Amino acid sequence: MTGTILGASDISRALTRIAHEILERNGGADNLILLGIPTRGLPLAHRLAARIADVEPSFDAAARCGSLDITMYRDDLAKHPTRNIGTTTLPSSGIDGAVVVLVDDVFHTGRTIRAALDAVKDEGRPRGVQLAVLVDRGHRELPIRADFVGKNIPTARSERVHVLLTETDGEDAVILSDGKSSDGKPADGATSRQGSAE
């Protein structure tokens, strides 16, 4: 089924549920750090942090939310034109001993998360790493799983998942296309310069 899979309110409800699941799973927000993977993982991480702060007022959303750029850890650099490197921002206390929740928009082959795990390892030694994604489209190529999923969307390999967010694209939507569209919308990031979800 192609077309809009999730609308703005669907996305909002999913993020609220994920925020509560994170808190439930970790018994609160102590030692929690959210790291969004650019591009669209970042605004999602900020939204999750805001929802967590709504429930647990002691959680400082601004301080405990950061970005993790994984460009330099990708295993497919040589297959694409040179990518720009994004910014990595961590809480000033670092990530040692914390529970790091990686946040990304689309979970696909798992290679992005594998690169993210390598990046996290070079930044410090967290107590644990968990993964929250808005959409899981299947077709894993590595033995990696997500802890928190907004929506499972079965897809054919040729199909493309487009995540649009207000912060980056002016609207909230998750759209599935058949992969042959030339509407100028980026695919799920395979050839874009700004990082991708796989």
Place this chain on the structure above:
Amino acid sequence: MKHLLSTADLSREDAIRILDTSEQMAATQDREIRKLPTLRGKTVVNLFFEDSTRTRISFEAAAKRLSADVINFSAKGSSVSKGESLKDTALTLQAMGADAVVIRHWASGAADRLAESSWMRGAVLNAGDGTHQHPTQALLDAYTMRKHLIGAESGPGAGIDGPTGNDLTGLTVGLVGDVLHSRVARSNIFLLHTLGAKVVLVSPPTLVPVGIGAWPVEVVHGLDAALETYDLDAIMMLRVQRERMSGGGNSFFPSPQEYTRLFGLDGDRMRRLPDHAIVMHPGPMNRGLEITAEAADSPRSVIVEQVSNGVAVRMAALYLLLAGEEGGE
């Protein structure tokens, strides 16, 4: 970017991209684990036909921090004793599987010749060719200036949100010393101009090339006059060679003492700079000749930081040349 040979080849967008990438590389150097896996499996050869431990080490560090394999090749030979030919050396490196060659050579144009030739296929990074260009030096100089002056508290760069994504428009930079023989000067002049800065050359007439009229610079023949006429945001002291200052038939200046008197940066001259101005030097310094200890070691001096910025900039250069698909961008 296929090769990095000359700053004259870089567009404003190219230059800003390199500087922004350098910022990200520099950020990783503050972590405990400074190494990145990005260029794993790539081979970088340091091909040095001229001795330069500092530059070679900087490139070696940059390559290794990106997990590339480094081979150091010190070739013998000079303009006097011909030694190994550039062509044969390049063919050897190609056989060894070099993905990139960082070349320093005594002949101007050597990096260009290597890149144009069919002797090897890898990326060519010019680490200094004769008196022609030294692009990574100019890039690390521009990076240093941008970091300190754009988004600073005072000066023409104040009021800008920060270094990232920005050029050097509004800044006035002084290059002091032997421009005629300086590849650092040439690289800086073209890059600073591309990035929108104003360039002032402070140099004796004997050390300025005859064709200087065509360059986008202003020329002053004395440091005091320069300090009076311009508000320099950055002053870069170029290294002068004592052999050229001997007063003899082949020299360009009557004596080192006279050079220091007219062009040397001491504490007094340094204090005439605007408060926010920084003092730079590509190294190695001749303390007491072109710059005094007081100036070199003052809080305004960013000379030591230039060295560490050099590693970040060279990491960025290697990344941009090697990480993407071959022939792309």
Place this chain on the structure above:
Amino acid sequence: MSPSAESPQDSTPVRSTPAGSTPGAARALVIENVSLLGESLAHIVVQDGKIKLVRVADAAQGSDSAHSSDSAQGSADVLRADEVPEGAARIDGTGLIALPGLVDLHTHLREPGREDAETIESGSRSAARGGFAAIFAMANTTPTADTAGVVEQVWSRGQEVGLVDVYPVGAVTVGLGGEQLSEMGAMAMSRARVRVFSDDGKCVHDPVVMRRALEYVKTFDGVVAQHAQDPRLTEGSQMHEGVVSAELGLTGWPAVAEESIIARDVLLAKHVNSRVHICHVSTAGSVNILRWAKAEGINVTAEVMPHHLLLTDESVRGYDPRFKVNPPLRTQEDVDAVRAGLADGTIDIVATDHAPHPDEDKDCEWGAAAMGMIGLETALGIVQKTMVDTGLMSWADVAHRMSQLPARIGRVEATHGLPLSQGEPANITLVDPRAAWTVDPNATSSRSNNSPFGGIVLPGRAVATFLRGKPTYLDSRFEGSFA
């Protein structure tokens, strides 16, 4: 074995007999409907190495080269049967221009010493292909041509090869060291009969040595050909000093280093009442000084090289050593000035400064590369492109500047540079001004390939060269004529 029995392709026969010495060895030939100096159509009959007859086909025809082939009236005055020698080869000169065999006053043949770059034979072959009947071989060989022995060796070998008359140039100073005069008298009296003396490659920079040389050559009507380059102003020089050198970071070769020596030497020549020749003039300032000197009545002659008529220092961008030469390529203003100087006679002649170098001396970084370009086969085409086709010179002027005047300066005007008329030696060059061709540096008779003109289209070229009636170069179109 006489050369005419072999069928010439687009290159000359390998073995050759001394030109014109054996009766009947050079086959008679008839060149029909050719344009004499681009001016009038004619038939030329050559026998026993001399021009036997010139029948101007239409005396009223005064058209220039490009149109002479169009006229049908030329066939009005056909040669009578008895005017055509028996067994004569017939060459159809339609569309071609006949010039007196060209004379190059400045060539480097590299033999003895650097036979890997060129030999007297390969250089002669290249010269013949370029339309030359005589070349002056510079003295910077190994050993230096500073004794009668060496010049006689060069001269003999040239005779043996027999494709061009090779006139050795004698060094002014021993070993080109610039200090001690060489035995110029001995060289003048040798079989080589040297009249041109030069340390080319280096400048006779000591003013006293130059003065003595200028005085001394008067003994035998010799001339000193000066390579004008003040060595102190050009230490380590790599290219012209100007805007381009500043950007490329290459040590500059300032124009004043050439001009100051020329100024000095014309004044010296005036003072001691001698004649002086200036090699490879390359700058506007030099042309101005020469113009002044000639106006003063000073006995100075000068030459310009084809590359200085065409290329500028912009070519050096990219650091390809094929463009590295001494004196260097200069600016467009200089190119314009030397063209104007050649046109108005301030510069007397065109010479090639053919300077072969093996590949390894050019396939390297600029600073390590040798200076020089080959040029025997491209000279005529470049002169046509820059001077004739632009209207600055006529073909008659080309004959004057590339044959007659160089022969006179070199004191060989008894055998070369002579008019194409009855009784004169049959040293003839046939030029096709419409045979456009693309220069391929690898397709040359020279042993070396260091030409900067690769890929350039030249409008015309020599298609046949005759030395005392013997064909030394024939384009493939004449295959049938000599069968």
